[in-house]
Amino acid sequence: MPSFAELGLPEALVKALADEGFTAPFPVQAATLPDTLAGRDLLGRGQTGSGKTLAFGLALLARLAGDRARSRMPLGLVLVPTRELATQVVDVLTPLAGPVNLRLATVVGGLSMSKQVAELRRGVDLLVATPGRLADHLQQGTCDLSEVTVTALDEADRMADMGFLPQVRSILDRTPSDGQRLLFSATLDGDVDTLVRRYLTDPVTRSVAPATASVDTMEHHVLVVGSDDRARVIAEIAAREGRTILFVRTKHGADRMVRVLRRQGVAAGPLHGGRSQNQRNRALDDFRSGEVPVLVATDVAARGIHIDDVGLVVHVDPPADPKAYLHRAGRTARAGEDGVVVTLSTPEQKPEVDTLTRQAGVKPEVARVGPGHPDLVRVTGSREPSGEPIPTPRSQQPAPARGRGRGRRR
DSSP, X not given: OOOTTTTTOOHHHHHHXXXXXXXXXXXXXXXXXXXXXXXXXXXXXXXXXXXXXXXXXXXXXXXXXXXXXXXXXXXXEEEOSSHHHHHHHHXXXXXXXXXXXXXXXXXXXXXXXXXXXXXXXXXXXXXXXXHHHHHHHHHHTSOOOTTOOEEEESSHHHHHHTTOHHHHHHHHHTSOTTSEEEEEOSOOSHHHHHHHHHHOSSOEEEESSOSSOOOTTEEEEEXXXXXXXXXXXXXXXXXXXXXXXXXXXXXXXXXXXXXHHHHTTOOEEEESTTSOHHHHHHHHHHHHHTSSOEXXXXXXXXXXXXXXXXXXXXXXXXXXXXXXXXXXXXXXXXXXXXXXXXXXXXXTTHHHHHHHHHHTTOOOEEEEOOTTOHHHHHHHOOOOOOOOOOOXXXXXXXXXXXXXXXXXXX
């Protein structure tokens, strides 16, 4: 495996990587950087947790190093599907941007438009944005993409799933046609393939992992639970030691489950699209610090959870399709760590779950369990909750209701 220096990164960037604890490139970085640093368009499929944020981030920082953006005219652009993912990208790249004198900023929904306008006016070398809010800035003339030389699209399939492709196309149409484009996606078919054909020029393709959950360090289990035992089994799983993410179908279901778990002595917090950006940031910070070891999340938030040491992901409600299964599962077993993925299924749901896991490329171990069952303990580390209620902190109180008819941009 070549070193970062041997891959052609600037010396200041190599030193910054070492200072941040990145001593050697991950395979996805070693596979993509020679092409991206040479200016090639890239079509990449990188397993979540494989280091793809640095893969495109280092290419952008290295190619922009030494340049300076004019007011409202960024030189590099990263498009991501969610606010949380934008925050994660900035958290990774900010310590590396300073040493090469580049300025980063985010443009996302849910945060002050006027502050974003002020940052853009001062000059932003590398802009990290979600499609909806960036489209707002373009429409209002507070951002101009005509000098963007490198654009990265992260999780393009997720942007397609969320209906953002019209905005993405409009945004790309405003960048120079001869600019470099880097696209990462878990799947490369359908709408993503249309995007590739229209906007990438002779791209080099690098696939670090197949679009299935065949990660050596990830275990998959289906636990069949009777309806009468379901609530108790969930509580015992949530009471385990370590970080745990419980995925549910709806935001109301997430809030309800958090209330139930906290009454039973489990420190749980919600993460879903119905909460304000500050509440979502606080939930992730509390989860990252370990203050709240259980996160109850919906699929809308799944792509924004990029936190190491998540030992268990539980599909409390089975995912809607194989792609959703993979996105949820990818929150664990990141960067070579071990992780367990559990799907809870009623006997009636079992045929549907069997089809889902097969389509996701997963061969799970199956067991019928109830509260305190040895297989439940063995697979999840479940234990009896304390039963001592935990008050709901102010940061988890529901966000004030918005007026009717006012949409929210992601």
